[in-house]
Amino acid sequence: MKALRKFLDKKKPLFQKGGKFAKLQSSFEAFETFLYVPDITSHNGTHIKDAIDLKRTMSIVVMALIPALLFGIYNTGYQHFLSIGQSADMMEICIYGLIKILPIIVVSYVVGLGIEFAFAQMRGHQVNEGFLVSGMLIPLIMPVGAPLWMVAVSTAFAVVIGKEVFGGTGMNIWNPALIARAFFFFAYPSKMSGDTVWIAEQGDVISGATPLAHAATLADLEGGSGVATSVIEQHLSNSWDMFVGLIPGSIGETSTIAILIGAAILLATGIASWRIMMSVFVGGFVMGTIFNLIGSNAYMTDIPAYQHLIMGGFAFGAVFMATDPVSGSQTLRGKYIYGFLIGVMAVLIRVVNAGFPEAMMLAILLMNTFAPLIDHYVIQANIKKRLKRVKVNV
């Protein structure tokens, strides 16, 4: 490793001010600091620092996403062979899934990081690590049938409009990965909804519609009638399948188990906020229960509240998207409110507006927008408390 260090030290002056490639300084630094934690020491303030940095933080989140990714690869193959009515062994399934998914990941990272590097270079900033996570999130929330160029355009849109125009990592208002998906959803709706995009090279043995799409059809039926029950029995996967994740859906969103493993990593390491995660699930459950009680159509009566939490992108959104510290609420109290409302909105939109079966994305983007407002009121409460104290003393 010494040889590598020597090589870097030798080349470094070329990339510094006055050097031949001074314009590429940010890129050089990004690679250098990736290979080596720099030798910078503190000069004022605390002399020792916590060993954590953004690279560590982001790599932990990426690690937490790996179970969902691996399951997504397996499920892609599994659904494909199921739909064409062919049996295949584990190896074939995984290889098929890998062939389908790897290109999407590569496109997302290459496009996203390329833009990040270019912006950092233009601004003379360092390259931020934020996209390491976004770049993994984007493929996981795409339908497996998404054309690569659409993934590329969505990613580019997300990075430029979702993040860089606000000033880069740490400054964005909305979760960049969800911006990518929202863009995809509204720009190319035919590739993001319906029942043909969720299974790669679909055969006609089974329907490719997601449980959410089936559930949405329930909204037209009357509650309590036998019709709904038969629809459920025919189409809607049972809870266990949804929990395990062997159902059609976005690449990384189907398996609640894989997502929960990720959640465990995030919570154990203390990276993600347990306040947000918990309150999203609570919010979803509460809203689901309310609908169960109202019961004005079959969607409300026949989907028990807990099923909302394992259907569609709810769990994935709660664990990986809502907990984004930049676009989420920043105050401790605000996090409870923010999370709770995401859960409530997700189930509300999903059940009431059949046009948007995948409501989690919209719920999170909506609450991203309102997070600063929630924070504002939490901060005002703190300020008021302080002012009140003065009056008491006077």
Place this chain on the structure above:
Amino acid sequence: MSEVKKIKKGLDIKLAGKAEKVLEKADRSETYAIKPSNFPGLTPKLKVKVDAEVKAGDSLFFDKYCPEINFASPVSGKVIAVNRGERRKILEVVIQADSEIQYQEFKKADPNGLSREEIKEELLKSGLWSFLRQRPYDVIAKPEDTPKAIFVSAFDTAPLAADIDFLLEGEAEAFQAGLDALAKLTDGKLFLNTNPNLNQSKTFSEAKNVEVRQFSGVHPAGNVGVQIHHISPMNKGEVAWVIRPQEVVFIGRLFTKGIYDVSRKIALCGSEVKTPCYFEIILGASVRNILKGKLKDDEKIRVISGNVLTGSQISEDGFLGFYDSQITVIPEGDNFEFLGWALPGLQKFSMSRTFFSWLTPNKEYRLDANLHGEHRAFVMTGVYDKVLPMDVLPMQLIKSIMIEDIDQMEQLGIYEVAPEDLALCEFVCTSKINVQDLVRKGIDLMIKEMS
């Protein structure tokens, strides 16, 4: 006994090299220095010139905007240098000490029999006033103020902090005299905040003329600012004064012995010290004789006057800071670490459990001054809140300082915090933001705008 307030938010950083409670002898230092940089916000005006002879307690310089406040020479001898930095800013006033200290004589009297004005006058004249600091702003107290209360924290929870019971051994009488003098300075109470686990000494349990409050828990429980927040939080327009136990002893000595005697025990600690222990020195001493032969020298080291969170870096023949009672020596750590961010990190300390070192919670760490990353924009949230045991929103306060919004700083509690109270926020910051610098900057701005 009053109830014990347990501080739960915070972090004890376990470092290797805690000082044994043994008092070692070191050769007496020949040079001493007072550094104006130890007093934030001060504009010093010199009273002596190079080659002047001074006695212990003679003023070296004073506050340009409050000329009553003097900064005294800790020893008698000759002023040998006034070291200046950029724009002729005074960095150090260096004194070559006599072999025997000559003390300037002050009035010897029982403080209980003196009036507030008389005590003030004695403290200002002798230079001991400079030990009294105020909240808000964490600067030297203003003589014209009458504080709502005075607070003394009898324990220190910072990493490798000196044991204050040990520092005050044999000083009970002077400590009490100091407390008596301080009690006269306020219309309110004189609070002595102790920790039942750390303070066993009778010096504290039998102290009179004080209101004892008890605190326990993790750092920053020993920070007087945190204690004030839980006893009587600072509001706009209020002033409280704070002082440390050893400095109370200095005040006591002034009244019992009539001299400016600022000899104190200090702890020499840190992972790079062979046998960490205590020394008796005089304030402002050069650390050269203390460090001689005591350091492991297998690696580049950093000498810190004070603790690792709030201290300042000094050279191996630098001078001890004015308020510091410990010298910490840690590795410098200015080396590259291959894929350091990806390693399991059994030797690395982190509040998060992202490194496997969380499996060994009682381990003592040898931490260096490396930043472990680069400066970044704020990304993580809720991390500062875990280490600030106050009803203050730390991140929002820091942001209001960054944008220099005075109203918001005031609303969010700038009066309640000192840089040292947010030192742990800086330690845990994922984005490596210089929180203490920012707090000081905010305070400077407040002082400028409010005066």
